[in-house]
Amino acid sequence: MGTSTSSAGAGSGSPFDPPWLDSAGESIDDSHADSMLPPQGDEPEGGSEDNQSPGNTDGDASQSNAGDQESGSNTAPSGRYKEARTSMGRFMRTGDRSDAARAIGSFVRKGLGGASKAASRMRTSSQVAAALGGFLTQVRDATDPTINEWVTSARARGLSAQDAALEVINQIVPSGGSVDEESAKHAMNQAIIHLYEVDPSTDIFALTNEQISSLMGYTLAFDVYNRVQLELGRVFEKLKFSAQVVQERLAQVQDYVLVVVRDAMQKVQNSGQPRSVRDISNSTLRKALEIFGAQ
Incomplete structure (x- = not known):
């Protein structure tokens, strides 16, 4: 499940927001996160590279409020x-995707204290997704002289897709260091790789609005996916399954997370008004966590 190392998870009695979280995103360059993206129209049903997710992914207010169970502490x-x-272990044994949905739902509701607290805990994720979207909007529109110089240099060096991705990430998080920043950098790398897998003709220097939105969503999704692995990963280590079964199950979990975040992004962008990438990223993360928590 990614390259993260699983742990026993944060124990009881620890704060939902650790004291160092406020400074976790200090090295992220989100100076272009107020770049605007137009709304997207409704996409055809079933038109996605990802599989359909188990359970309900509508995530409307009445459903998510019932599932949020926001902790007052x-x-x-x-x-x-x-x-x-327990639910994730059952999913590993049976392959029933509703068990995977229930596992992530409980993870959000009880493990992270509900959608609001989970969004607060993962605010570095939404910050870096917005930073990525804003930066690549400026790369495409060529409105920032400093970024234009970097693009000219990168194109002249004939970077591979992977090298270009790493340079983009280093432009956004040049130093990093905190656990959350390193996790966000890893999620960005996974997201860019996934975008190229979906469309090998992708030009990272000339992304469409739709591709930028997708890349932001992928970044959020992979950071959620990696966080689930970090906190629940011991389930996969303790149960005795073949490597093939484990990889199949993990791929199903990843697909589920990707689809939920994609649906949340669509709902946010179907508002009919242009929105900043910062607003899109924050709203998408919160909406996705509400959908997860409703399962």
Whole structure:
């Protein structure tokens, strides 16, 4: 499940937002996150490279409020991931995607304290997704002289897709260092790779609005996916399955997360008004977490 190392998960009694979180995004260059993107029209049903997700992904207010169960305390409860690990273990045994949905739902509701607290805990994810969207909008529109110089240099060097991706990431998070920033950098790299897998003709220097939106969504999705692995990963280590079965199950979890975030992004962008990439990223993360929490 990515390259992250699984852990026993953050224990009970620890704060939902660790004290160092406020400074976690200081090295992220989000100076272009107020770049605007126009709304997207409705996409045809079923038209995606990702599989359809289990359970309900509508995530409207009435459903998500019932599933949010927002904790009034800033301290995590005892056994915060127990239910999520039980459901994920059942999914590993049966392959029933509704169990995977329930696992991630419990992870958001109880493990992270509900959609609002989860969005706060993952604010570095939305910050870096917005930074990526804003930067690549400026790359395409050629409105920033400093970025234009970098684009000219990058094109002249004939960078491979992977090298170009790494340079984009280093432009946005030049130093990093915190766990959240490193996780976000990893998610950006996974997102750019996924974009090239979906469309090998992608030009990172000339992305369409739709591609920029997709890339932001992929970044959010992979950071959610990686966080699930970090906190629930021991389930996969303890159960005895062949490597092939484990990889198949993990691919299903990844597809589910990608589809939920894609649907959340569509809902956010179908508002009919242009929105900043910062607003799109923040709203998409919150909407996706509400959808997860409703399962």
